[in-house]
Amino acid sequence: xxxxxxxxxxxxxxxxxxxxxxxxxxxxxxxxxxxxxxxxxxxxxxxxxxxxxxxxxxxxxxxxxxxxxxxxxxxxxxxxxxxxxxxxxxxxxxxxxxxxxxxxxxxxxxxxxxxxxxxxxxxxxxxxxxxxxxxxxxxxxxxxxxxxxxxxxxxxxxxxxxxxxxxxxxxxxxxxxxxxxxxxxxxxxxxxxxxxxxxxxxxxxxxxxxxxxxxxxxxxxxxxxxxxxxxxxxxxxxxxxxxxxxxxxxxxxxxxxxxxxxxxxxxxxxxxxxxxxxxxxxxxxxxxxxxxxxxxxxxxxxxxxxxxxxxxxxxxxxxxxxxxxxxxxxxxxxxxxxxxxxxxxxxxxxxxxxxxxxxxxxxxxxxxxxxxxxxxxxxxxxxxxxxxxxxxxxxxxxxxxxxxxxxxxxxxxxxxxxxxxxxxxxxxxxxxxxxxxxxxxxxxxxxxxxxxxxxxxxxxxxxxxxxxxxxxxxxxxxxxxxxxxxxxxxxxxxxxxxxxxxxxxxxxxxxxxxxxxxxxxxxxxxxxxxxxxxxxxxxxxxxxxxxxxxxxxxxxxxxxxxxxxxxxxxxxxxxxxxxxxxxxxxxxxxxxxxxxxxxxxxxxxxxxxxxxxxxxxxxxxxxxxxxxxxxxxxxxxxxxxxxxxxxxxxxxxxxxxxxxxxxxxxxxxxxxxxxxxxxxxxxxxxxxxxxxxxxxxxxxxxx
Ligand code: ATP
Ligand code: MG
Numbered sequence: 164x165x166x167x168x169x170x171x172x173x174x175x176x177x178x179x180x181x182x183x184x185x186x187x188x189x190x191x192x193x194x195x196x197x198x199x200x201x202x203x204x205x206x207x208x209x210x211x212x213x214x215x216x217x218x219x220x221x222x223x224x225x226x227x228x229x230x231x232x233x234x235x236x237x238x239x240x241x242x243x244x245x246x247x248x249x250x251x252x253x254x255x256x257x258x259x260x261x262x263x264x265x266x267x268x269x270x271x272x273x274x275x276x277x278x279x280x281x282x283x284x285x286x287x288x289x290x291x292x293x294x295x296x297x298x299x300x301x302x303x304x305x306x307x308x309x310x311x312x313x314x315x316x317x318x319x320x321x322x323x324x325x326x327x328x329x330x331x332x333x334x335x336x337x338x339x340x341x342x343x344x345x346x347x348x349x350x351x352x353x354x355x356x357x358x359x360x361x362x363x364x365x366x367x368x369x370x371x372x373x374x375x376x377x378x379x380x381x382x383x384x385x386x387x388x389x390x391x392x393x394x395x396x397x398x399x400x401x402x403x404x405x406x407x408x409x410x411x412x413x414x415x416x417x418x419x420x421x422x423x424x425x426x427x428x429x430x431x432x433x434x435x436x437x438x439x440x441x442x443x444x445x446x447x448x449x450x451x452x453x454x455x456x457x458x459x460x461x462x463x464x465x466x467x468x469x470x471x472x473x474x475x476x477x478x479x480x481x482x483x484x485x486x487x488x489x490x491x492x493x494x495x496x497x498x499x500x501x502x503x504x505x506x507x508x509x510x511x512x513x514x515x516x517x518x519x520x521x522x523x524x525x526x527x528x529x530x531x532x533x534x535x536x537x538x539x540x541x542x543x544x545x546x547x548x549x550x551x552x553x554x555x556x557x558x559x560x561x562x563x564x565x566x567x568x569x570x571x572x573x574x575x576x577x578x579x580x581x582x583x584x585x586x587x588x589x590x591x592x593x594x595x596x597x598x599x600x601x602x603x604x605x606x607x608x609x610x611x612x613x614x615x616x617x618x619x620x621x622x623x624x625x626x627x628x629x630x631x632x633x634x635x636x637x638x639x640x641x642x643x644x645x646x647x648x649x650x651x652x653x654x655x656x657x658x659x660x661x662x663x664x665x666x667x668x669x670x671x672x673x674x675x676x677x678x679x680x681x682x683x684x685x686x687x688x689x690x691x692x693x694x695x696x697x698x699x700x701x702x703x704x705x706x707x708x709x710x711x712x713x714x715x716x717x718x719x720x721x722x723x724x725x726x727x728x729x730x731x732x733x734x735x736x737x738x739x740x741x742x743x744x745x746x747x748x749x750x751x752x753x754x755x756x757x758x759x760x761x762x763x764x765x766x767x768x769x770x771x772x773x774x775x776x777x778x779x780x781x782x783x784x785x786x787x788x789x790x791x792x793x794x795x796x797x798x799x800x801x802x803x804x805x806x807x808x809x810x811x812x813x814x815x816x817x818x819x820x821x822x823x824x825x826x827x828x829x830x831x832x833x834x835x836x837x838x839x840x841x842x843x844x845x846x847x848x849x850x851x852x853x854x855x856x857x858x859x860x861x862x863x864x865x866x
Pocket of ligand 1: 181427
C-alpha cells in the first residue's frame with residue numbers, strides 16, 4: 164500500500180490496541196478505556212492516519228469534544244502530527260471544536276435558508292431573562308436561586324425535556340431540584356416565551372444545538388449539503404454526551420456510520436448537567452459491526468497509584484461499572500499512596516501544607532502539585548495552611564475563599580453589627596455570628612439548589628472558622644473578630660500561575676499532576692450527604708465513587724488521601740472516613756469496627772492527672788483543659804510580646820507565628836532544649852529552626 168511510510172511513522176509510538184483503533188477501516192470505532200490510557204492520543208493518530216492515507220480530506224473531518232480546553236488540546240496534538248504524517252495532508256487543518264462551537268458555525272451558515280430574514284442573537288448569559296421570567300411567574304428568587312433556575316433549564320434542555328414534561332421527568336430520575344417542580348416549569352416556560360418575543364430571536368447555547376439538529380432533520384436540502392461537506396466524525400470524552408448533543412450527532416451522521424468515539428464511563432461525573440454514558444455503552448448495539456477496542460495500559464500513573472484506582476472502582480455497582488477495565492500501570496514504580504487520619508481539619512491542612520512544602524524542597528515544582536476536595540468551601544483551611552507555610556497557590560475554577568461574594572457580604576454584615584456596638588466579649592459570639600449570617604443564607608439545614616447550597620457551604624465554613632477563632636481566643640469581641648478575619652483575608656497571597664493548585668474534584672477532570680492530595684475524605688463529604696440521602700446504593704452515590712476514581716487517576720507519582728474526625732480543633736470527633744476507602748485502606752489504618760477512636764501512635768496523657776487526652780486543644784496544652792494550669796504568667800506575657808514583635812517584623816498575622824495554645828504550652832512546660840521544644844504540638848522542624856533560639860532564650864531569662 165502506498166500509505167505504508169505514513170502508517171509506520173504514525174504508529175511507531177502506539178501499543179497494539181491503540182494501533183488497532185488507529186488503523187481500523189473507515190466506519191464505526193469505539194475505544195473504551197480508563198484514564199491515562201492514551202485515548203486522546205489514539206483518536207488524533209486515527210485522524211492523522213485517515214487523512215494521511217488519503218481516505219478522507221482534512222476538511223471533511225469534524226472532531227468534537229465538550230470543553231474549549233479539550234478542543235484546544237486536540238487541535239494542538241493534531242498540528243503536532245502534521246510533521247509525522249509526512250504527506251503534506253495538513254492534518255492540522257482538521258476542525259476540532261466543541262459541540263457548541265460547531266453548531267454555532269453551522270447555524271450561522273444555514274439560518275437564512277431555514278428561517279429567512281429574521282435574524283438571531285446569541286444569549287451569552289441567560290441570567291437576566293430567567294430573572295425576568297421568575298418575576299413574571301411570581302417566583303421569589305435570590306441571585307443564586309436564579310442561577311439554580313438557569314441550571315435547571317439547562318439540564319432540561321440538554322436532556323430534551325420540555326417545560327410540560329419537566330415535573331414528571333425530575334420525579335422519574337429523583338433529581339434534587341432547587342424548588343417546587345411546578346414553579347421551575349413555569350419559569351422555564353416563561354423563559355422560552357420571553358426569548359421568542361422580540362424582533363430578533365434570542366438563542367441560548369442549547370438553542371444553537373436544537374436549531375442545528377432541527378435544520379438538518381427538517382430540511383433535506385440542508386441535510387444533503389451538510390453531509391456532503393462532513394464525512395467523518397470523531398468524539399472525545401464521549402461519556403459526557405447529553406441527549407441533545409447526541410441528537411445533533413445523529414443528525415450530522417444521517418444514515419452513515421463513519422464515527423469514532425472514545426470515552427471512559429467510569430469517569431462520568433457530570434450527570435447532573437445531563438451527561439449520560441449510555442450512548443457510549445450502547446455503541447456496539449447501535450453499530451453491531453463496530454470495531455471495539457479496550458485500552459488497559461495506563462501511561463500516566465505509577466503501578467501503585469493505578470492499583471489503588473483499580474481497587475476503588477472495583478467496588479462500583481450498576482450498569483456503568485460493567486464497563487470498567489483493570490488498568491495496568493506502565494510507569495516505573497513509585498511510592499505507595501498514603502492514607503492519613505487527623506483529629507480535625509486544621510491539623511489535616513497543616514500536615515498537607517507541610518508535605519507540600521517538603522515536596523517542593525525536594526525538587527517537585529509547585530505547579531506539579533494539587534490539593535483536591537469535594538466542595539469549594541473546603542478550600543478555606545488549605546488556603547490558610549499554605550499561606551502559613553509560605554507556599555504560593557492558585558484556586559482553580561473559583562476564587563479564593565475570602566474573595567467569594569457571600570464571604571465578602573458576610574464580613575460587611577459582621578462589621579456593621581460590630582459598629583452598631585451591641586455586642587461585647589462574653590456574649591456567645593459563635594451564636595451571634597450565625598444569627599447575623601442567617602439572612603445571607605446560613606439556614607439551619609442545607610438548602611436545595613446547587614448555587615444556593617454552595618453559598619450555604621461557604622457561610623458554614625466561615626461560621627466554623629469563627630468557632631475555631633473563639634475557641635483559641637475567648638477574649639475576642641465582635642469587632643476584634645472581624646479585624647482578625649480581615650487580617651486573615653489580607654494575608655492570603657495573591658494567586659500565582661505557577662503555584663500549587665487548589666481545585667474541586669470536578670474541576671480536576673482531564674488534568675494531571677506529579678503529586679496529588681485528596682483531602683477531606685470523610686463520609687458525608689465524599690460521598691456528599693445529599694447523594695447519601697438518595698440511599699447507600701443509589702446512582703448518586705456511585706457518581707461520588709467515580710469522583711474519587713477521577714481524583715486518584717490525576718496523580719502521576721505521589722498520592723495522599725486524608726480525612727479529619729472533626730471540623731474544628733476540640734470539636735466532637737464524630738466523622739468517619741469515606742465508605743469508599745473501607746476496603747482499600749491499609750491494615751495500619753485505625754480499626755473502627757468497635758466505634759472507638761484511636762489517635763495514631765501511643766495515647767497522649769495529661770501531665771497533671773495522667774488521663775488520656777482526646778481533644779486537640781488538650782493535646783496542644785498537654786494537659787486536660789480542666790486541669791489546673793501551672794503557668795508562668797509573666798513568661799506568657801513576654802512570649803506574647805515577642806510574638807507581636809516577630810509578626811510585625813515578618814508582616815504576618817500573629818497566629819502565623821504561634822497559636823495561643825502553643826505559647827501557653829511553652830509557658831507551662833518550660834522547655835530547655837530543642838527536643839523539649841519540638842515535643843510541643845505546633846512546633847515543627849521549620850518553626851524550631853526559625854524561632855527555637857528566641858524561645859529558649861525567653862525561657863532561660865525568666866526570673
Ligand atoms: P484521560 O482519560 O485523562 O483523558 P487519555 O486516555 O485521553 O486520558 P492521553 O492524554 O491520550 O490519555 O495519554 C496520557 C499520557 O500517556 C499522555 O502523556 C500520552 O502522550 C501518553 N501515552 C499515551 N499512549 C502512549 C504510548 N503508547 N506510549 C507512550 N506514552 C503514551
Ligand atoms: Mg483524553
